Amino acid sequence: xxxxxxxxxxxxxxxxxxxxxxxxxxxxxxxxxxxxxxxxxxxxxxxxxxxxxxxxxxxxxxxxxxxxxxxxxxxxxxxxxxxxxxxxxxxxxxxxxxxxxxxxxxxxxxxxxxxxxxxxxxxxxxxxxxxxxxxxxxxxxxxxx
Amino acid sequence: xxxxxxxxxxxxxxxxxxxxxxxxxxxxxxxxxxxxxxxxxxxxxxxxxxxxxxxxxxxxxxxxxxxxxxxxxxxxxxxxxxxx
Numbered sequence: 001x002x003x004x005x006x007x008x009x010x011x012x013x014x015x016x017x018x019x020x021x022x023x024x025x026x027x028x029x030x031x032x033x034x035x036x037x038x039x040x041x042x043x044x045x046x047x048x049x050x051x052x053x054x055x056x057x058x059x060x061x062x063x064x065x066x067x068x069x070x071x072x073x074x075x076x077x078x079x080x081x082x083x084x085x086x087x088x089x090x091x092x093x094x095x096x097x098x099x100x101x102x103x104x105x106x107x108x109x110x111x112x113x114x115x116x117x118x119x120x121x122x123x124x125x126x127x128x129x130x131x132x133x134x135x136x137x138x139x140x141x142x143x144x145x
Numbered sequence: 146x147x148x149x150x151x152x153x154x155x156x157x158x159x160x161x162x163x164x165x166x167x168x169x170x171x172x173x174x175x176x177x178x179x180x181x182x183x184x185x186x187x188x189x190x191x192x193x194x195x196x197x198x199x200x201x202x203x204x205x206x207x208x209x210x211x212x213x214x215x216x217x218x219x220x221x222x223x224x225x226x227x228x229x
Binding site: 004007008009010011012013014015016017018019020021022023024025026029037039040041042043044045046047049050051052053054055056057059061063064065066067068069070071072073074075076077078079080082085086087088089094098101102 | 147156157158159160161182183184185186187188189190191192193194196197198199200201204205207209210212213214215216217218219220221222223224225226227229
């Protein structure tokens with residue numbers, strides 16, 4: 001995951017499978033998709049206690065739903081997304097969100113990223129002068145790629 | 146990176162670190178905490194946890210708070226060998 005490495009992001013994955021099953025999955029399937037196998041820790045949460053703490057454990061099904069959390073260097077959750085099992089995540093969107101949160105953090109909140117922002121697109125500088133003037137700075141077509 | 150741990154026959158598993166830890170053995174409080182499962186808030190601290198992990202050929206212990214100072218993307222998923 002060189003994209004995440006470049007952004008200084010540590011990926012951690014977790015499911016209710018044991019570490020032994022993680023090893024088998026990596027050895028027999030994932031290493032055929034990713035050269036050298038999965039580069040990040042694949043964590044085990046048999047019983048779903050951690051998933052419960054994060055509010056994404058489906059007790060009835062006994063599995064964890066597709067919860068994805070962005071945690072900043074202070075250990076604060078900046079964003080999350082939770083999907084039911086049949087729909088996979090959009091990795092590019094996770095990257096875009098990390099980039100946006102990093103920009104906000106670097107500017108100490110001096111800049112905010114409006115809807116549709118991605119690197120290179122215009123940010124907004126919240127302040128008294130911007131009140132009622134967002135319409136001059138941001139157009140609805142900027143919400144789309 | 147987490148420390149390697151010794152293997153035994155039981156499947157090691159993860160759990161929250163801190164406040165909830167003591168209450169989890171007690172049956173009544175476990176029920177309460179289950180009923181109380183709710184979504185966490187953005188802008189709040191991520192619940193710390195420790196969990197065993199498979200990482201590049203080794204079994205290691207991972208603690209979320211070991212990564213303080215870094216951005217972390219924490220991804221849960223339903224199960225190994227599933228389809229999506």
